[in-house]
Amino acid sequence: xxxxxxxxxxxxxxxxxxxxxxxxxxxxxxxxxxxxxxxxxxxxxxxxxxxxxxxxxxxxxxxxxxxxxxxxxxxxxxxxxxxxxxxxxxxxxxxxxxxxxxxxxxxxxxxxxxxxxxxxxxxxxxxxxxxxxxxxxxxxxxxxxxxxxxxxxxxxxxxxxxxxx
Amino acid sequence: xxxxxxxxxxxxxxxxxxxxxxxxxxxxxxxxxxxxxxxxxxxxxxxxxxxxxxxxxxxxxxxxxxxxxxxxxxxxxxxxxxxxxxxxxxxxxxxxxxxxxxxxxxxxxxxxxxxxxxxxxxxxxxxxxxxxxxxxxxxxxxxxxxxxxxxxxxxxxxxxxxxxxxxxxxxxxxxxxxxxxxxxxxxxxxxxxxxxxxxxxxxxxxxxxxxx
Numbered sequence: 001x002x003x004x005x006x007x008x009x010x011x012x013x014x015x016x017x018x019x020x021x022x023x024x025x026x027x028x029x030x031x032x033x034x035x036x037x038x039x040x041x042x043x044x045x046x047x048x049x050x051x052x053x054x055x056x057x058x059x060x061x062x063x064x065x066x067x068x069x070x071x072x073x074x075x076x077x078x079x080x081x082x083x084x085x086x087x088x089x090x091x092x093x094x095x096x097x098x099x100x101x102x103x104x105x106x107x108x109x110x111x112x113x114x115x116x117x118x119x120x121x122x123x124x125x126x127x128x129x130x131x132x133x134x135x136x137x138x139x140x141x142x143x144x145x146x147x148x149x150x151x152x153x154x155x156x157x158x159x160x161x162x163x164x165x
Numbered sequence: 166x167x168x169x170x171x172x173x174x175x176x177x178x179x180x181x182x183x184x185x186x187x188x189x190x191x192x193x194x195x196x197x198x199x200x201x202x203x204x205x206x207x208x209x210x211x212x213x214x215x216x217x218x219x220x221x222x223x224x225x226x227x228x229x230x231x232x233x234x235x236x237x238x239x240x241x242x243x244x245x246x247x248x249x250x251x252x253x254x255x256x257x258x259x260x261x262x263x264x265x266x267x268x269x270x271x272x273x274x275x276x277x278x279x280x281x282x283x284x285x286x287x288x289x290x291x292x293x294x295x296x297x298x299x300x301x302x303x304x305x306x307x308x309x310x311x312x313x314x315x316x317x318x319x320x321x322x323x324x325x326x327x328x329x330x331x332x333x334x335x336x337x338x339x340x341x342x343x344x345x346x347x348x349x350x351x352x353x354x355x356x357x358x359x360x361x362x363x364x365x366x367x368x369x370x371x372x373x374x375x376x377x
Contacts, residue, residue, distance in 0.1 A: 016282065017350050029210025033254060051243040052250045059214060082377045114238070139206075143198045146353065149376060150362030153354045155276060156372075165372045 012077050012157045020070040024142070026063035030056040031102070031135050035128040038120060047118040054113055061102040068095055074152065081165045084149035091141040098138060101131060182272060191368075191375070192361040193274050199359045201269050204262035205349070209342060211255035212305065216335035219248030219327045245326040249316055256309040263302045270295055275356035276367050283347070287356045294348040301345060304338060 006014040034053040041049035071092070080088045105127060112124060150156040159165050188195045221228065222244035232239045275287030285293070311331060320326050357363030365375045 011354060017347070017354060021350075022346070025206045025210040026214070028206040030214060033207070033211065033251070036254070037250065048246055049250065051240075052247050055218065055243070055247045056214065056251070081372065084376075139203065140198070143203070147192060147198050147202075147359060148361045150357070150360040153357060153360055153363055154279075155357050155360075155363040155366050159366050159372065164366075 008077065010154050010157060011152050012079065012160070013074065013152060018074055018152050020067060020074050021142070021146070023063060023067040023070055024139075027060050027067050027098075027102075028135060028139055030060035030063065032132055034060065035125075035132045038125055038128050042120055042122075042125060047120075050113070050117060050120050054109055054117075057102070057109055058106055061099075061106045064095075064099045064102055068099060071095060078145075078151040079160050080145075080149070080151060081160070082149070084145055084151060087141050087144050087149075088151075091138065091145065094134065094138045094141070098131075098134060101134070105131060182274065185272070189272065190361070191365050192359045193272050193364060194269065194359055199265075199269050201262060201265040202349070202353070204258060204265055205346070207258045208255055208262045208305075209346065211251045211258070212335075212342065213339065215248050215251035215255060216332065216339070218244045218251070219335070220332055222248060223325050223327060223329070223332060225324070241324055245316070248327065249312060252305075252309050252312055256305050259302050259305050263298050266298055267295065269359060273352070273358045274364070275352065275358050276363060279356055281348075281351040281355050283351070285348075285351075287352075287358075290348050290352055290356065294345065294352060297341075297345045297348070301338075301342060308334065308338075 008014060009016070011017060034057045037049040037053035037056065041047055041053065075088055075092060078088065105124075108124065108127075112119075112121065145151050146153070156165065182189075182193075185195075190197060192199070222241050225241040225244065270291055273291065275291070280286060281290055308331070312327070315327055315331065320328075352358045353360060357367065362372060362376055365372060
């Protein structure tokens with residue numbers, strides 16, 4: 001059965017390079033810019049920006065499910081060591097939670113936009129602020145997995161296969 | 166030949182990065198997580214979505230029925246607003262992406278003896294990624310100005326706010342940015358630049374002790 005799976009390369013991946021960090025461009029950038037544009041829209045009275053942040057939020061929500069699919073596959077092949085196992089667990093938990101939160105916020109935003117696209121209630125802005133904070137925490141955890149522990153880097157995979165970590 | 170010998174004589178016996186060594190952590194930076202790869206999320210995400218939404222605005226007559234079927238009210242102007250404001254934000258943040266990139270590249274110590282998946286050595290990869298980064302910043306600035314002219318002057322009263330050529334240049338940039346990003350990813354995952362675990366392993370450390 002296992003011989004049906006594609007062979008793993010020197011990144012311990014069935015494809016050239018990690019794909020999760022590429023897909024998360026769209027969750028991070030679109031999620032955070034939604035809050036930025038909402039703030040400018042409210043405080044500089046530019047309601048046209050509410051439409052821009054609505055679409056960015058919708059895109060972040062679509063992208064996070066793709067990010068989770070690749071994230072789960074690549075986490076499964078990561079062989080975390082030391083404290084990185086705990087970080088990876090927390091990163092997975094927050095990742096799935098963010099999918100729920102982003103979906104709920106997209107639905108909420110859809111209703112707000114259907115009622116009056118030129119108005120944004122302050123509670124939504126507050127929720128956007130909390131969402132941004134959670135994204136920042138999530139990004140920091142992901143950063144530690146690659147920049148501290150080097151998961152899926154050639155050097156660490158090499159050491160792992162030699163039984164050094 | 167003579168020039169080549171001379172240039173070798175001019176190489177400093179000790180790398181200038183040694184002057185900062187006491188300030189730097191095991192990842193080669195004066196802080197624990199690199200900044201450039203995090204700003205890159207914004208440059209790439211905002212650019213790609215900007216072009217994608219201008220494309221959606223340009224092809225609006227074809228999609229109208231789909232959105233009506235989905236009961237999702239959309240306007241062509243709204244799509245082009247995403248195209249404009251996301252590009253504007255991309256243009257602003259990319260100056261910082263490139264600046265952080267150069268700072269962190271000055272402190273880069275790639276693993277020795279590595280050849281990347283596309284057959285380049287570390288110095289070649291850094292030169293292409295550094296020069297390429299400046300060129301991409303220039304193109305993004307030029308495209309933002311171009312986009313502004315289309316939005317506020319040339320195509321102000323038109324439904325389709327962008328020229329087909331603009332969209333074509335944008336799509337070509339997807340390819341160039343994809344290649345450029347691959348070089349950046351290789352600097353990390355293959356050359357171990359600013360990755361604490363890779364640098365510790367290269368220095369002969371035991372990760373079970375160094376990164377428990």
